[in-house]
Amino acid sequence: MPPSVSGIDPQAKGESGNSRSVVSRQTAPHEDLIAQVGKHARHRWAKPIADYNREAFAQADQWIAGRAQPLILDSGCGTGDSSRLLAARYPAHLVIGVDRSADRLSRQRADTPENCLLVRADLVDFWRLAREAGWRPEQHYLLYPNPEPKPKHLKRRFHAHPVFPDLVALGGQFESRSNWRIYLEELAQAFAYHGRTAEIFPVPDDEPPLTLFERKYRSSGQPLWCLRTTEGSAEEST
Numbered sequence: 001m002p003p004s005v006s007g008i009d010p011q012a013k014g015e016s017g018n019s020r021s022v023v024s025r026q027t028a029p030h031e032d033l034i035a036q037v038g039k040h041a042r043h044r045w046a047k048p049i050a051d052y053n054r055e056a057f058a059q060a061d062q063w064i065a066g067r068a069q070p071l072i073l074d075s076g077c078g079t080g081d082s083s084r085l086l087a088a089r090y091p092a093h094l095v096i097g098v099d100r101s102a103d104r105l106s107r108q109r110a111d112t113p114e115n116c117l118l119v120r121a122d123l124v125d126f127w128r129l130a131r132e133a134g135w136r137p138e139q140h141y142l143l144y145p146n147p148e149p150k151p152k153h154l155k156r157r158f159h160a161h162p163v164f165p166d167l168v169a170l171g172g173q174f175e176s177r178s179n180w181r182i183y184l185e186e187l188a189q190a191f192a193y194h195g196r197t198a199e200i201f202p203v204p205d206d207e208p209p210l211t212l213f214e215r216k217y218r219s220s221g222q223p224l225w226c227l228r229t230t231e232g233s234a235e236e237s238t
C-alpha cells in the first residue's frame with residue numbers, strides 16, 4: 001500500500017479513532033518521583049546488557065561510523081513512521097529508530113529512506129551502550145512512551161527507571177509527546193533534577209501526525225502534549 005501524505009498508512013492496525021484517554025488515580029506528579037530520580041542519579045546502573053542488544057547496537061554503531069552527519073535518535077519508534085518522517089524532514093541527518101517490538105518494526109518498511117535505520121533493541125540497554133560509545137544525538141525523540149499510569153508502576157516510567165541518567169547523558173535536544181500530561185510533568189521534573197529545563201506545550205494540531213499513536217489519539221479527540229528541553233547539556237549534568 002502506498003504511504004499516505006504524512007507517511008503513515010491510515011489503514012494501519014490499531015489506528016481507529018476510539019482510543020481511550022489515560023485513566024489514573026494520579027492527579028499530579030507521583031509523590032515518590034524525586035526520591036526515585038535522586039536514587040538513580042547517585043548510582044550507575046550495572047545490570048548486565050543482553051547479547052542481542054549488544055549486537056543491535058553494534059549494527060547501529062557501524063552504520064553511523066564514518067558518516068559525518070548529525071544523528072537523530074527516535075527511541076520507542078514503534079512502526080518507525082516517525083523515524084521515516086524525520087529522515088525525510090532532515091535529509092542531511094542520520095535517523096535511528098529503536099524499538100523492542102519486532103512485530104511493530106516489521107510493518108511498513110518499504111519506504112524507509114537511505115538515511116534511516118530501524119533497530120530492534122531494548123532501550124534500557126541501547127541507551128547505556130550509546131552513552132558508553134560517546135554518542136551525542138543532536139535530537140532525541142521519545143514519542144508516546146507507554147504511560148504506565150498506575151501509581152504502583154512509577155518505576156516502569158523511563159524517568160523513574162535506573163536508566164534515566166544514561167538518557168540524560170546522551171544530551172541533545174530531547175522531545176517527548178504524550179496524551180497524559182502528568183507523564184511529561186514528571187519527565188520535566190526528572191530533567192530539572194539533572195539540571196536541564198524543559199517546556200511543555202500542546203502538540204500543534206495543524207501539523208500532520210508524527211506517529212501512528214499520535215494519529216490515533218488525535219482522531220479520538222484527545223489533547224496531546226509535547227515536552228521539549230530548552231537548555232542545558234549532558235556534560236553539565238554529569
Ligand SMILES: C[S@@+](CC[C@H](N)C(=O)[O-])C[C@H]1O[C@@H](n2cnc3c(N)ncnc32)[C@H](O)[C@@H]1O
Pocket residue numbers: 075076077078079082098099100101104121122123124142143144145146211212213214
Ligand atoms: C505507545 S507505543 C508508541 C510507539 C510510537 N512512538 C508511536 O508513537 O506510534 C510505545 C512503544 O515503545 C516501545 N517500548 C516500550 N518500552 C521499550 C523498551 N524498553 N525498549 C524498546 N522499546 C520499548 C514499545 O514496543 C512500543 O512500540
